[in-house]
Amino acid sequence: MSDTARTVFRTCPLCEATCGLELTLEGDRVTKIRGDEQDVFSSGFICPKGTTLGALHEDPDRLRKPLVKRDGKHVEVEWDEAFAAVEAGFSRLRDESGDESVGFYLGNPNVHNLAGAFFVRPLLQSIKTRNVYSASTVDQMPRHVSCGLMYGSADAIPVPDLDRTDYLLMLGANPVESNGSLCTAPDFPGRLKRLRERGGTLVVVDPRTTRTAKLADRHLAIRPGTDPHFLLAIAKVLFDEGLVDYGSVAQHLEGADAIEAAVQGFDSERVAEICGLDADDIRLLARELAGAESAAVYGRIGVHTAEFGTLTSWASDLLVILTGNFDREGGMLFPYSALSRKRREGPGRGFKAGRWQSRVRRAPEVRGELPIATIADEIETEGAGQLRGLVTIAGNPVLSAPNGERLDAAFAGLSFMVSVDPYLNETTRHADVVLPPPSVLERSHYDVAFYGISVRNIANYSAAVLATDAPSEADILSRLALIAAGQGADADPKIVQRMLVRGLIEREVGNEYSSIHGRDADEIEAEVGALPATEALLDIMLRTGPWGDGFGSDPEGLSLARLEANPHGIDLGALEPALPAVLSTASGKLEVFPEAIAQDLTRLQADFTSRSEGPANDDTRLCLVGRRTVRSNNSWMHNVETLVRGRDRCTLQIHPDDATRLGLSTGSNARITSRVGSVEAPIEITAEIRRGVVSLPHGYGHDLRGAGLSVASKTPGVNSNRLTDDQPLDVLSGNAVLNGIPVEVEAATA
Ligand code: SF4
Numbered sequence: 001m002s003d004t005a006r007t008v009f010r011t012c013p014l015c016e017a018t019c020g021l022e023l024t025l026e027g028d029r030v031t032k033i034r035g036d037e038q039d040v041f042s043s044g045f046i047c048p049k050g051t052t053l054g055a056l057h058e059d060p061d062r063l064r065k066p067l068v069k070r071d072g073k074h075v076e077v078e079w080d081e082a083f084a085a086v087e088a089g090f091s092r093l094r095d096e097s098g099d100e101s102v103g104f105y106l107g108n109p110n111v112h113n114l115a116g117a118f119f120v121r122p123l124l125q126s127i128k129t130r131n132v133y134s135a136s137t138v139d140q141m142p143r144h145v146s147c148g149l150m151y152g153s154a155d156a157i158p159v160p161d162l163d164r165t166d167y168l169l170m171l172g173a174n175p176v177e178s179n180g181s182l183c184t185a186p187d188f189p190g191r192l193k194r195l196r197e198r199g200g201t202l203v204v205v206d207p208r209t210t211r212t213a214k215l216a217d218r219h220l221a222i223r224p225g226t227d228p229h230f231l232l233a234i235a236k237v238l239f240d241e242g243l244v245d246y247g248s249v250a251q252h253l254e255g256a257d258a259i260e261a262a263v264q265g266f267d268s269e270r271v272a273e274i275c276g277l278d279a280d281d282i283r284l285l286a287r288e289l290a291g292a293e294s295a296a297v298y299g300r301i302g303v304h305t306a307e308f309g310t311l312t313s314w315a316s317d318l319l320v321i322l323t324g325n326f327d328r329e330g331g332m333l334f335p336y337s338a339l340s341r342k343r344r345e346g347p348g349r350g351f352k353a354g355r356w357q358s359r360v361r362r363a364p365e366v367r368g369e370l371p372i373a374t375i376a377d378e379i380e381t382e383g384a385g386q387l388r389g390l391v392t393i394a395g396n397p398v399l400s401a402p403n404g405e406r407l408d409a410a411f412a413g414l415s416f417m418v419s420v421d422p423y424l425n426e427t428t429r430h431a432d433v434v435l436p437p438p439s440v441l442e443r444s445h446y447d448v449a450f451y452g453i454s455v456r457n458i459a460n461y462s463a464a465v466l467a468t469d470a471p472s473e474a475d476i477l478s479r480l481a482l483i484a485a486g487q488g489a490d491a492d493p494k495i496v497q498r499m500l501v502r503g504l505i506e507r508e509v510g511n512e513y514s515s516i517h518g519r520d521a522d523e524i525e526a527e528v529g530a531l532p533a534t535e536a537l538l539d540i541m542l543r544t545g546p547w548g549d550g551f552g553s554d555p556e557g558l559s560l561a562r563l564e565a566n567p568h569g570i571d572l573g574a575l576e577p578a579l580p581a582v583l584s585t586a587s588g589k590l591e592v593f594p595e596a597i598a599q600d601l602t603r604l605q606a607d608f609t610s611r612s613e614g615p616a617n618d619d620t621r622l623c624l625v626g627r628r629t630v631r632s633n634n635s636w637m638h639n640v641e642t643l644v645r646g647r648d649r650c651t652l653q654i655h656p657d658d659a660t661r662l663g664l665s666t667g668s669n670a671r672i673t674s675r676v677g678s679v680e681a682p683i684e685i686t687a688e689i690r691r692g693v694v695s696l697p698h699g700y701g702h703d704l705r706g707a708g709l710s711v712a713s714k715t716p717g718v719n720s721n722r723l724t725d726d727q728p729l730d731v732l733s734g735n736a737v738l739n740g741i742p743v744e745v746e747a748a749t750a
Contacts, residue, residue: 002026009036009567010462011445012050013112014633017179017186018447018460019045020568023053028466030054030441040571041458042186047179048631052640053440057466061639061708062422063436064470074424074434074708079471083479083489085433089416090483093389096415101388103131103375107395108634110134113437117448118537119477120393122496126484130356130365131387133372138400139301141366141733142309143182148351149594150317151334152584154367155452158317158332159183160296161575162191162455165330166200167292169285171227171316172302172739176211177628181300184447184454189215191455201292203285205230206302207625208653208695209688221690223276224625224740227303229608230282231315233271236263237286238322245290247324252580255593259318262598265605274611276619276690289323294330296320302625305739308604310732314597321592333575334582337451338459338548338558339541342513348584353732359385363734371734372401373726379410388415391480394437398426399635399701402736403676403726404719408704420476423636424708426701435480437473441465446538446563459547459558460569461538474534497533501525504537508544515543515550524551535560547572600732619692622658624672624723624741627695635699638712650717651684653695654745659685662745669748672696674741677722680748694745696720698738 005026012019020039024032033053035046056062066082067074077085093101104124110116124132136144144154151158160168162185173181175188185191192202192215204216205227213219222230238244239260246253272279289295297316304313317332325331336343354364360377363370370378375397378387390411398408411417411430419431428434437443445462471479471493478493487495505524508514516524528536539560543549549557563570585591631643638644652670654662664670669680672694681696689695701719702712721738728737 005031008465009039010465011447011460011569012046012053013440013445014049014637015179016181016184016450016453017047017188018042018184018450018454018458019047019050019186020460021046021050021053023465025465030057036568038568040569041456041460045187045190048643049633049637052637052643055640055642057439057441059639061710062439063424063434066436067424067434069432080489082433082435083483086418086480087483087489089389089418089432093416097386097388099128100131100385102127102129103133103378103387103390104129105372105375105390105392105395105397106134107393107397107400108135109394109636111449112447113394113473114444114446114448114538115473115477115534116393118500118534119474119481119496122500123391123477123481123484126481127391130370131378132369133375134369135372135395135400136367137369137371137373137734138736139305139738140182141735142304142313142730144367145310145353145733146313146317146597148353149596150314150591151582152348152350152586154351156334156582156584157182157453158326158334159453159455159575160298161294161330161333162195162296164574165195165294165296167288167295168192168195168200169203169205169289169295169297169319170212171205171297171299172304173298173300174206174210174212174628176215177630179630182453183298184450201288207690207693208627220277220281223274223690224302224623224693225306226275226611227299227306228308228312228315228604229266229271230275230277231312231319232263232266233268233282234286234289234319235259235315235322236266237268237283238290238319239263241286243286243290244322245324246321247326248328248577249321249326249579249590252583252590253321253592254587254589255591258593258598262593262601265608270612274608289319294328295323295325296330296332302739305626305736307728307730307737307740308600308607309730309735311597311600311604318592321590327577327579334578335452335454335575336457336546336578337454338457338545338572339448340452340546342546343578343581344513345581345588347586347588350584350586363729366734371729371736372397373403373729373734373736375401376403376406376410376726379413390414390417392417392419392421392427392431394421396425396427396635398704399699399719399721402721402724402738404701404721405677406726418480420473420480423639424706425636426704426707429704429706435476436470437476438468438470439466442468442470443473444534456574457572458569459542459563459572461560461563463564472532472534474532494533501528501533501536501540504540508540515548515553519551527551531560596732603731620661622692622694622743622745624674624720624743625693625695625739626698626720627653629697632697632699638700638702638715639709641711644711644715648682648715648717650681650697650700652681652745653684653686653689655689655691655693656685656687657691658694658745659683662747664745664747670745671748672723673744674723674725676725679718679720679722681718694743696723
């Protein structure tokens with residue numbers, strides 16, 4: 001290392017794994033990135049994406065200045081001019097069509113962004129629209145809904161006790177490529193290997209022989225869309241063979257008496273037939289789950305992005321509860337993040353959905369959002385409340401949401417659109433104004449969301465690595481909020497920031513359960529007054545959280561200053577049992593068989609009957625599933641040269657028997673056609689996929705004119721979401737159905 005080089009440590013903000021990175025810099029240039037061996041959570045693990053923070057910062061396509069569309073072309077402008085254009089656009093929209101004519105879309109990177117965690121809400125409140133959409137209804141809302149119904153809060157998400165479990169049943173997840181999701185665990189692959197090294201068992205259920213499946217003791221190549229039937233058949237075996245034992249959670253359960261009758265229809269033999277599995281495997285799994293010293297069940301994208309996503313999420317937790325593995329070491333446990341509010345026993349407010357509906361399809365609101373699969377209807381359908389404007393933050397729904405071609409055309413017809421995004425991508429190319437946030441190295445970081453779903457309790461803060469003169473994301477979002485509130489484009493963003501900080505302090509001093517209850521708000525405000533608003537908010541939440549210093553009442557407790565003094569993070573320990581205090585249902589109990597689930601079970605039973613008798617049980621009718629590769633992260637990292645070089649990863653995987661039957665050969669292209677669209681992709685014949693199933697990765701399709709992604713456009717791939725259908729939804733969550741799409745495949749003519 002040269003004399004002028006410096007080393008900094010920071011958490012990787014790119015995915016849910018929260019790995020610690022060690023960066024070497026010469027001046028403003030990153031010369032090396034490797035895993036931080038002293039990081040308390042990741043211990044040096046890094047994936048190929050983590051090494052690209054410098055490349056992302058230096059990417060010439062990354063926007064440094066705002067863009068405004070003039071005569072159909074985007075041109076760079078100064079910040080004040082861009083905000084003035086936003087003000088003009090918003091006021092025109094409101095004059096023409098009212099507040100509800102503006103929609104809002106939040107992309108996945110927003111949850112990896114500290115400022116986003118605090119400053120999106122005031123913007124939403126100022127816009128006063130109920131047309132809010134996010135990536136959550138692309139792939140994770142079912143988990144939130146089942147947890148909300150069972151535990152009372154959509155954010156009370158139990159995770160497998162990965163480092164101590166003796167048995168892990170995993171469905172529709174491929175953490176060796178994805179590094180895990182809704183279960184934060186850096187070096188997920190290493191943790192799975194260690195599970196097996198200590199004598200534990202890993203069973204993977206997936207229509208593809210994924211890299212994760214290759215690590216497993218057993219792999220069951222299930223037919224897509226049949227996971228809930230499979231899980232409920234296991235539950236039936238547990239009842240039939242007298243293996244149900246609720247363990248220590250028995251005293252906290254509500255609704256347990258009705259479960260045995262509810263699963264009676266899911267007979268192993270019949271279920272095995274529709275799943276394309278062996279009934280003996282179902283029975284064996286039931287016995288193993290019940291007999292293991294400890295066991296956990298983890299389902300992810302493949303099972304949540306299906307027609308019964310919420311029911312499947314419920315059924316996977318149900319198995320853990322039935323086998324006495326819930327809320328115990330080695331089973332499933334609730335994280336207790338440093339930003340949680342302190343828990344207390346007793347009934348809570350419970351989880352509610354459906355407080356309003358979408359205008360056209362009457363889809364119910366869930367967590368204040370409407371399904372992204374319904375947004376094109378709202379834009380295209382004329383009448384009162386028609387969506388005419390859109391704000392997007394860190395999102396690219398044209399590539400990530402279903403029926404992308406329709407969505408692309410719908411966005412083109414909007415009257416006004418503003419995007420906060422570092423790139424002119426396939427979605428933001430429709431924006432009238434694009435406001436670029438600072439790069440990943442120019443902003444501080446704390447994983448607000450992911451330490452709440454983490455397999456250990458961790459706190460880790462990273463200061464910005466590089467300074468910038470550009471507005472912070474907090475300033476951009478605050479100025480947008482002020483414009484939307486009618487305060488004008490020149491209003492000082494500090495108005496919003498001070499209001500948020502002061503509001504949080506006043507809530508805490510007024511809360512009888514807070515560690516600063518009754519303290520002087522001015523005195524607390526003075527303590528954080530020197531910090532930027534984002535850091536002040538984080539500091540207050542840390543210090544009033546369950547591990548906090550209470551602004552002096554516990555000198556050993558957490559504060560931002562203490563995290564800054566510990567750049568490798570602070571390990572707050574293994575997860576611990578949390579019942580009943582973690583529950584916030586109206587009953588104060590764990591609602592093991594909620595009414596909404598009972599109703600949806602009727603729909604599943606009808607599906608079961610039609611699958612048993614109908615064409616869904618026929619492997620000659622192909623269905624499409626997605627897939628993930630370690631070098632990709634949804635749609636936004638294909639502009640990094642080192643990640644996309646090498647072989648084409650956007651291929652159609654197909655089983656050799658299906659390829660032979662259809663006359664397809666490697667080296668040529670296939671045409672894949674669904675109800676909504678058609679694409680061509682290179683054929684990859686592999687026995688690592690189940691017969692009757694084909695797979696395309698998601699996030700590709702960088703061939704649309706007007707996007708500014710010069711690297712991605714050289715290897716554009718095809719958009720798998722031109723095939724996914726925006727009509728079917730998981731009824732309870734409004735989540736899109738991206739897996740198990742019926743398709744026809746033929747040799748491409750060209
Ligand atoms: S696994 Fe995720 S957090 Fe870790 S280095 Fe890779 S992208 Fe970053």
